[in-house]
Amino acid sequence: MPDVNMPKLSDTMEEGKILRWLKKPGERVAIGDILAEVETDKANMELEAYDEGVLSEVRVKEGESAPVGAVIAVLAGADDVKPAARLASRPEPAPAPARAEPRPESGREPWRPTVVRRPEAAAEPEGGEAIKASPRARRIAREHEIDLRSLRGTGPGGRIVEKDVEGAIAAGGAAPKKEAETVSAPEAPPRGERRMELSRVRRTTAKRMSESKREVPHFYASSDIRMDEAVRLKATLADLGGEFEGITFTHLVLKAVGIALTRVPEVNASYDGDAIVLHDTVHVGIATAVETGLIVPVVHDCDRQPLGALVRQARALVERARAGRFESGDLIGGTFTLSNLGMYPVSTFAAVINPPQAAILAVGAIRDVPVVEGSHVVPGRLMTVTLSCDHRIIDGVIAGRFLAELSGLLTRPLALVV
Amino acid sequence: MTRVLEVGLAGRVGYDVALAWQERLVARRLAGGADVLLLLEHDPVYTLGRSADARHLGAAVLGDVPVRRVGRGGQVTYHGPGQLIGYPVVALAAQGRDVHRYLRSLEDVLIAALRTFDIRSERRPGFTGVWVGSRKIASIGVAVRRWVAWHGFALNVGRDLDGFLPITPCGISGVAMTSVGREGGPEDVARVIPAVVSCFVEVFSYETTRPLDADVRMEPWPAPS
Numbered sequence: 270m271p272d273v274n275m276p277k278l279s280d281t282m283e284e285g286k287i288l289r290w291l292k293k294p295g296e297r298v299a300i301g302d303i304l305a306e307v308e309t310d311k312a313n314m315e316l317e318a319y320d321e322g323v324l325s326e327v328r329v330k331e332g333e334s335a336p337v338g339a340v341i342a343v344l345a346g347a348d349d350v351k352p353a354a355r356l357a358s359r360p361e362p363a364p365a366p367a368r369a370e371p372r373p374e375s376g377r378e379p380w381r382p383t384v385v386r387r388p389e390a391a392a393e394p395e396g397g398e399a400i401k402a403s404p405r406a407r408r409i410a411r412e413h414e415i416d417l418r419s420l421r422g423t424g425p426g427g428r429i430v431e432k433d434v435e436g437a438i439a440a441g442g443a444a445p446k447k448e449a450e451t452v453s454a455p456e457a458p459p460r461g462e463r464r465m466e467l468s469r470v471r472r473t474t475a476k477r478m479s480e481s482k483r484e485v486p487h488f489y490a491s492s493d494i495r496m497d498e499a500v501r502l503k504a505t506l507a508d509l510g511g512e513f514e515g516i517t518f519t520h521l522v523l524k525a526v527g528i529a530l531t532r533v534p535e536v537n538a539s540y541d542g543d544a545i546v547l548h549d550t551v552h553v554g555i556a557t558a559v560e561t562g563l564i565v566p567v568v569h570d571c572d573r574q575p576l577g578a579l580v581r582q583a584r585a586l587v588e589r590a591r592a593g594r595f596e597s598g599d600l601i602g603g604t605f606t607l608s609n610l611g612m613y614p615v616s617t618f619a620a621v622i623n624p625p626q627a628a629i630l631a632v633g634a635i636r637d638v639p640v641v642e643g644s645h646v647v648p649g650r651l652m653t654v655t656l657s658c659d660h661r662i663i664d665g666v667i668a669g670r671f672l673a674e675l676s677g678l679l680t681r682p683l684a685l686v687v
Numbered sequence: 688m689t690r691v692l693e694v695g696l697a698g699r700v701g702y703d704v705a706l707a708w709q710e711r712l713v714a715r716r717l718a719g720g721a722d723v724l725l726l727l728e729h730d731p732v733y734t735l736g737r738s739a740d741a742r743h744l745g746a747a748v749l750g751d752v753p754v755r756r757v758g759r760g761g762q763v764t765y766h767g768p769g770q771l772i773g774y775p776v777v778a779l780a781a782q783g784r785d786v787h788r789y790l791r792s793l794e795d796v797l798i799a800a801l802r803t804f805d806i807r808s809e810r811r812p813g814f815t816g817v818w819v820g821s822r823k824i825a826s827i828g829v830a831v832r833r834w835v836a837w838h839g840f841a842l843n844v845g846r847d848l849d850g851f852l853p854i855t856p857c858g859i860s861g862v863a864m865t866s867v868g869r870e871g872g873p874e875d876v877a878r879v880i881p882a883v884v885s886c887f888v889e890v891f892s893y894e895t896t897r898p899l900d901a902d903v904r905m906e907p908w909p910a911p912s
Contacts, residue, residue, distance in 0.1 A: 279785045280787070280788070281788075282786070288737045308737065310760065312760045312790060312836075332738070505748045506741070511735075511737075
């Protein structure tokens with residue numbers, strides 16, 4: 270197992286930074302292949318492989334530094350690999366990368382729980398005996414249609430805690446893939462009707478949306494936002510690639526929403542009977558269409574993360590969502606939701622609030638329209654957004670202040686990058 | 688073996704074209720070709736090093752000037768007319784395989800060239816580049832492939848430095864830029880070239896120079912006015 274070491278590129282070099290890996294764990298490496306780019310001072314060095322084999326482990330992540338001589342990766346030599354592969358009778362002889370999942374949030378309260386009492390949730394299950402579960406575990410289980418009776422609690426006295434429910438979700442409790450075939454063929458469908466069994470995702474959506482419209486008094490406020498500069502900004506960032514590769518208007522709006530929510534925190538809230546719960550964190554869900562229905566993966570810390578990081582996180586999240594491979598935490602903790610239909614010829618629409626959140630933003634397409642500037646009519650690009658609000662805790666004035674902030678941020682979008 | 692430097696004077700060249708030339712010259716050097724010093728001026732462009740923080744682009748993201756992410760070290764910078772760009776394609780094997788030393792040598796070349804115009808410049812430890820007092824006159828950022836260095840330096844010559852205004856050059860906030868012209872030297876890029884070439888030859892101990900012999904399109908510089 271030859272080690273790959275941080276190269277000494279200079280007598281005065283003490284450590285180097287891995288700018289990027291050009292080979293991924295599991296990939297075959299030939300002598301002379303470029304493994305990585307290493308930076309020291311203002312020089313970038315392409316790091317070549319001096320051995321052949323399979324890159325089995327990457328020990329220093331992109332953006333991190335390591336001292337000269339430190340092992341930054343391990344190559345499984347061709348000889349090491351083949352017998353093991355035969356034993357395991359797997360075509361891909363790559364050992365699993367021993368990369369710890371980054372936990373950027375550790376040490377910080379990730380999300381203040383919102384306690385929303387709802388009679389049906391508090392009701393005892395039929396069976397008589399009470400299930401011991403934390404309120405938060407109950408809420409998450411309800412949101413994902415996980416039957417608490419199917420779980421074994423790991424909390425004190427066998428109490429079901431959040432972790433148990435998340436584990437069940439991650440283990441496929443809410444994975445829509447299994448329900449990909451939603452078309453069932455019952456006995457002789459009458460007169461060209463087809464009965465489509467609802468997927469679990471669809472059933473959850475149906476239940477929650479009816480609940481929301483029944484219980485939450487919605488009102489709507491719209492705003493036309495000049496997007497001329499945002500259009501240019503997006504084009505520039507897209508050309509730039511790197512962390513901005515694949516940037517969309519959703520990402521720009523996401524960042525703007527994140528900042529606007531910190532400026533008007535009343536919108537980043539939940540109704541809780543006799544109290545308004547204001548959330549300290551800004552976690553924004555993106556309504557995402559998947560084969561089986563609608564799901565809302567959550568982008569965390571939209572206010573604090575720089576735009577590039579948001580783009581990366583949001584893209585990875587939506588990709589996992591579409592593939593039906595969620596990681597624990599992908600679908601929970603949202604404090605606000607964004608629904609963008611701008612890729613269709615939809616100029617304006619109003620979305621249904623995703624409880625217990627207090628508001629949702631519906632984003633329409635950017636249109637070329639004549640706008641008045643001073644005494645002239647000039648071509649401009651407008652995007653209409655509509656905020657749906659829970660009137661129990663949000664008044665029109667608050668909606669207006671939020672839209673003013675959002676409009677300002679998108680009209681002069683520099684603040685989204687700097 | 689005689690150490691030869693081939694010098695290419697390319698006039699004004701778009702960033703992407705010059706990048707393609709460099710790739711070819713690196714390949715040629717790896718195949719046993721000569722070291723090259725390519726000198727040119729760029730059309731306006733903002734470039735970011737691989738690890739650069741895009742936030743340092745500032746208002747430049749909204750302008751008409753193109754922005755490029757490039758594989759050199761360093762942060763955000765501006766290139767445009769009035770700036771002498773030097774792209775040395777140099778095998779570091781003959782220079783001791785030491786990239787820091789190579790960066791310091793490039794600084795030495797520019798410091799020596801500026802001295803011929805009576806401009807006192809220096810390096811600042813930890814801030815690669817060439818400085819006149821607290822003002823930056825030249826930026827340096829290189830890439831190394833199989834011990835052949837490419838990318839290089841940008842020496843501000845003309846008085847117009849407005850291209851730097853929107854950005855945070857080199858990721859150092861509050862840094863002021865200056866130029867050969869502003870420090871009392873010539874304001875014309877073509878007038879600075881002879882000094883830069885001769886100092887480059889001296890610092891890197893080449894024995895002879897000759898015009899670049901490669902199939903890159905070369906347009907002569909307009910004669911200094």
